[in-house]
Amino acid sequence: MSLENFLYRLHFDTENARPSDLEVDWGDAPLTYKLYRGLPVIPLPEEVPLSLVDQTVSQEMSLPQLGAWLWYSYGLTQISQSLLTTTSADAGSELFLPLVTNRRPVASGGALYPSELYVYLKLSSIPPGLYHYDVAHHRLVQLREGNFDHFLSRALGGSCPVQACFGVAFVSIYFWKNFFKYDEFSYRLQGLDAGVLLGQLQEMANQFDVTTAVYYQFLDRAINTLLGLSDDQESVYAVVPLSLQTEGERHSHSSAQWTERGEVTASELIRELPEQKYVQVMRSKRMRKYPALLQINQAAMQESTHSFTHYSDELESKWSRRSDERILLPRLQKPSYDLVQYCRERFSPEMDFIRRKTDQDQVARIMEMTMSALLYGNDLGKNLEAASRRLSLFVSIHQVEGIQDGAYAYDPLEHALYPIVYGDLRARLQDGMTLDNVNLYHVPLCFHVVGNRDHLINQLGFRGYRIQHLEAGIVVHQLLLAAFTCGMGGHPLLGFDVENCDDLYNLETEEKTCLIQIPVGHYRPRARFQGVLHG
Missing domain, CATH: 3.40.109.10 (NADH Oxidase)
Known part of the structure; x- marks a missing residue:
């Protein structure tokens, strides 16, 4: 099937984008959050403010402010139990089944939350480096330690002065987290879900008086490798720099030193990174294949900065x-x-x-x-x-x-x-x-x-x-x-x-x-x- 036909079916023929005989294996459902094992962790303050008034960041974002920003962006904020009404096939009567869900500050199709949130931070309170936001434990899991300004600037094609930012957020999609229920139709859901999270990240940044932007074009394989992601499981969809400067001040830091170097490729950047493998837990033991999602994700990837296109x-x-x-x-x-x-x-x-x-x-x-x-x-x-x-x-x-x-x-x-x-x-x-x-x-x-x-x-x-x-x-x-x-x-x-x-x-x-x-x-x-x- 061509990718054009795949997208047409997702949009105009949705009933056939998900097999009619698909039986969702809820007993083998993945966790709605990703867990790492054996990596250094930084606990975030457990006491989260009940108001964001007077939370403006002045000189540097503090650890409590970072914790509040992550919590109200994508944390597990509530647990909710309601009754699911269903009909008994035997008696034809209504049954009321308990439905327990973990709620977050943002909406998500089926409350499955296919996105994961990663951050690159340069703060005095924690070692500089790349972290995964561990939603289940409200903590940061360290993936790589060090300064990656130069790497990220080139992966973004020189369009973002990363050195002027105190951090960068990455919003990814973990394909299986909602493919297990929605099959190929999940591809349409995933972009919308990630976009809702981007909206919340920006709204939270406004509360803290932090300047943000959203970068949709970057060297995918380079960013994924930097975060230790496997392209056949998870892929970054958007990159969000975080700064205490205004947008004009950030861009006054000339990025010409990168653009003048000409083409940069993902393969070239990946060679600079020491290989790192991580042990992660998603609970599912029986995962179906999703070749169409991998094919279109591969087709959407940008291998070279020369492929970056300005929307006209x-x-x-x-x-x-x-x-x-x-x-x-x-x-x-x-x-x-x-x-x-x-x-x-x-x-x-x-x-x-x-x-x-x-x-x-x-x-x-x-x-x-x-x-x-x-x-x-x-x-x-x-x-x-x-x-x-x-x-x-x-x-x-x-x-x-x-x-x-x-x-x-x-x-x-x-x-x-x-x-x-x-x-x-x-x-x-x-x-x-x-x-x-x-x-x-x-x-x-x-x-x-x-x-x-x-x-x-x-x-x-x-x-x-x-x-x-x-x-x-x-x-x-x-x-x-x-x-x-x-x-x-x-x-x-x-x-x-x-x-x-x-x-x-x-x-x-x-x-x-x-x-x-x-x-x-x-x-x-x-x-x-x-x-x-x-x-």
């Missing part, structure tokens, strides 16, 4: 005004919110949505705050107009004060909604659900993050698909946070009829497609036992 928005079509009619949304002050409270209360409603008053101001806040996520630093270009050609936001609205029911396109530059079709669209959206786990009749807002139908492959090759989904994940994270500031919740969904929604918004004529669906509304608390996992 000039090649993309302009945002087309669909009608002269529009709704100018009110410009509101950015809301103040407690990120710790969001991390503690984050919840993905399913059958828990309830009808409650929703107004135009709430829609305006969610729209503006969500699309502001695309103003982050990256190696693609952070201009909002260019970014909005890669990703855009559409919404189907029902019973919102001041807005007529219908489907709308959002223009972030004008902060305006453009109507596409009027009417109650709930039945159409509900019929397009492949799994009736959300009652859309109780949802006033159903958002769709929309991207290029070619998944950026024409410009960025097969790496474009994962970049598109990583950015979509960042947008989804911000949308969920924006909904929280309005007292609402959202449930990201891939179980929807993409072609139905593309037709609803007339996207195919513009070579666009819906990437993910997020119903947003008010919800009732679910009956569950829940406890925090910090001191």
Whole structure:
């Protein structure tokens, strides 16, 4: 099967992206976190602050601040037990089974958390080097000791002044962690999951007044080898430098000394590293093969810095005004919110949505705050107009004060909604659900993050698909946070009829497609036992 057909099936033929007769072996399920054995560890402070106020980093990030940043980015924050309703085949009666999950500050498909988080740190409180964030024990596991500025600068093509940063974060995907349940469909989930984590890392950096950027282009095999990752198990998807300088100050450190050297290859960098092997634990004993994932991951890799490509928005079509009619949304002050409270209360409603008053101001806040996520630093270009050609936001609205029911396109530059079709669209959206786990009749807002139908492959090759989904994940994270500031919740969904929604918004004529669906509304608390996992 060609890789183009593989991606088409993931997006438009999702039922065949996962075998219909697949029986998930939950008894052999992998851990949702990675464990190392026999390596030096640095425990992080067990007492995590209950507020991030006054946590600004001044001269250097302290160990307690580092612990709080990692904890609220990707730590095991809660354990939750609820009841799973199922039907007995014998008696035809309902059974209630206990469902225990470890919760983190970010959303993840099936709560499987396929990402792992690594950091390169240069702090006086710990030896400089590369570390894995051991989620299960809230500690750092040392992978390599030493200064790797020169190595990382070249692996990033000289575009990032690593020497001006106090650290670098790496977000990877461990393929088996959600392939065991979702099979090949996991490839679509993985980019979105990693993108949501990137959004949380940036939000946490803002809380500490740390400057970040996201690098999507780097020498994959070199970075993976540096971290001791096996390409057939795990691969880094994004690199995030951390600095106490502004972005302009960081880039005032000239990187020309690297770019002038010409081409750098992954093979050349790998030869500089002493080989290191690690013993790791993921619990599964019987792992199925996933050749399609390995094939497309290999096709997306960059072997040479000459393969790095600048995304050009000039090649993309302009945002087309669909009608002269529009709704100018009110410009509101950015809301103040407690990120710790969001991390503690984050919840993905399913059958828990309830009808409650929703107004135009709430829609305006969610729209503006969500699309502001695309103003982050990256190696693609952070201009909002260019970014909005890669990703855009559409919404189907029902019973919102001041807005007529219908489907709308959002223009972030004008902060305006453009109507596409009027009417109650709930039945159409509900019929397009492949799994009736959300009652859309109780949802006033159903958002769709929309991207290029070619998944950026024409410009960025097969790496474009994962970049598109990583950015979509960042947008989804911000949308969920924006909904929280309005007292609402959202449930990201891939179980929807993409072609139905593309037709609803007339996207195919513009070579666009819906990437993910997020119903947003008010919800009732679910009956569950829940406890925090910090001191």
